[in-house]
Amino acid sequence: MTWELLDTWIVATAAMVAVACVLPGCFLYLSRQSMMSHGIAHAVLPGIVIGHLCTGQVETPALFIGAIVAGVICALLTRFLQNHSGVEEGAALGISFTFLFAVGLAMQRLLADDVHIEPSHVLMGNLETAVFNILFTDDLAPEAFWRASVASVINLLFIVIFFKELTFSTFDPNHADTVEARPRLMYYGLMTISALTCVVAFEAVGSILVVAMMILPPAIASFFTKRLKPLIVLSLAFALLSTLIGHLLSISLFGDIAQLLFRLPRSTSTNTAGGITLVLCAFLGLGILWKSISTRLQNHTS
């Protein structure tokens, strides 16, 4: 294992993506809408494809606008189906996001079938290629890093400005309504920044592991604290820690294990985003263990 400049940038970019994801993720987790992040991550695909078709380029604001619109449409459609088709929330979400994702997939294959938005890239993500161009240009940092940083700042601003309203509408939407904290507006605001985060994150970690970055850190943190602010801070800490450990393991241990297990010719590095998620899962296991031990100890002493 050798640590190079590229590795530093991979970890830095992953860390920024993690920060951007955890901020809306905490509120999604707490308001029991974890699967919403999964839905939005899928639903942004048609927006991305349309944005791409309109401008013919990959890195334009049109892509972001398209994706945000598609994400909000997914949230709206879910609400609508929930109210008007008599199915529960989960099924409504399932219908709306699979429909949007199928539209996006079909459009991508039929109309924009070139290498720029390869769906397997959208789904898997590849941090290694996302930061690759730093080696050949004089840029200060890879573009993916800048984008993730901007998204983090936007998310942070949104949460700092509307902290009180968000807290209200997360824990008690009915009360929020009576004190005019605008729970509806907060909900769609949260969906907007989630969609934005998904677009920024998908090329780095893939649209499905965005969900891991959003939901796993707050889920882990919820085993250690019950208060909102410590929960956010702890989630950020876990996310950052796991990016570092995840990448380290991906370029060393995981490849060795795979080589041993499947008798491959040589050890290789594995996908970093996947590695980070596996580390987060391990943290979750530790969290569960910690909780059960501490409750048992408490029962013992009392």
Add this chain to the structure above:
Amino acid sequence: MDISHLTQILLPAHNLRVIYLGVCSLGIAAGMLGCFLLFRKRSLLSDTVGHATLPGVAGGFLLSALLYPGEGKNIFILMLGALVFGWLSVQVVQWMMRHTRLRQDAALAVSLTGFYALGVVLLSVIQKSGLPDSSGLEYYLYGMVASMVQTEAWILCGTAVAATLLTTLLLKELNALCFDEGYAQTQGLPHRWLDETLMTLCLIVAIVGLQTVGLLLIMALFIIPPATARLWTNSLKKTLAISALVGALGSLIGALVSSEVEHMPAGAAIILATSLLFFLSLLIGRRKGLLSRHLEYYAIERRLAENQYLRAVFDGLEAQQQVRLFCGLKFSRKLAMTDFLIRDTLAKRNWTTTKQSAITRSLLKQGLLTLTGTESAALTDKGLNRAIETAKTHRLTEMYLLEHAEVAQKNVHQYVERIEEITTPEIANDLRDLFEERLQQELIPQEPHEVK
């Protein structure tokens, strides 16, 4: 498209026929089993299962390369891998919900991403290992109808038959399990066992269908057809039948489209076709469709407006002639002959002229009114009877509200309008019995509150 092409689609060659049969069976099985997932509010579990099969597929690929080097991918090892990991993901979700503080949504998301991440890691190993024949793995993500082999089609057929048989035989038990779990337990039903069987069947269908629809979208086949069926009916049996039909139709159309249109991924085509059926049902569905609900609402609105119109006419006549109706029929001739000015009668209602003329026209058409001039009209016998009936119901309801529900004088009018839709003549008769003593001689009571 010429005729021969059309016949080619409608009467496909044998191997294609088998594929279409398999696709249909997939739709039927998923549609029926999906109903129970929907009833148990576990639709998104199929999403988790679908995604969680990725490490099974990738690991199975690596394993088959290890066991049978050089022979390409062994489809049964891949499927077995997918089955194992799909089953594991369900167990993880259930364990988390039972033993940790994580709620259903978080447990689903955690299990989904955890297994998917393992799959991503294994895929990256495959990509870099340079093993041959790894290209076909993409079908598992997006689906490919043409990749279906005969064995798979027959397995799908078998599962569809098994699912149909099982649901028919265990309909009562499954019904109890879905709608009243507590009752199912007290009746000594092997409820844990039933649940496991249901989940296992779902898993098998999902995994056999994996290559056709792709692991990202397979869950939609379990969610959309049942949701479509719910828009048409409330009965369990009909829901199952419609759901199976929608699943089969959507899968078949999707498979046809994807084989006709180049580059069209089968999974996307099937889900789009099924979604189309869903959105159509959302529009015109009989039970909860938007259109039928609007029509129903419109009909109620219309009937209420007609009643209000007739009541206004009746009030006007009563005030004008200073009559107390001791026996409506005696006066009916006279009253029915009296014409009234439409505009004045409806002055108290803040209706637009369009609404006024629309309701007038509707009443004329039903033969309740006759026009006596350009601006005036008169009630017919039939119209008078209905007006008397309406006024009676209305006033009795008002009396009831005033005396028994303790509604204030000034509010009674708006209350009665709110419940007008449900006060039928039968209820009015019951109310009449309630006030019998006071109304001994009057057919229609007086307006119990002051008319503004």
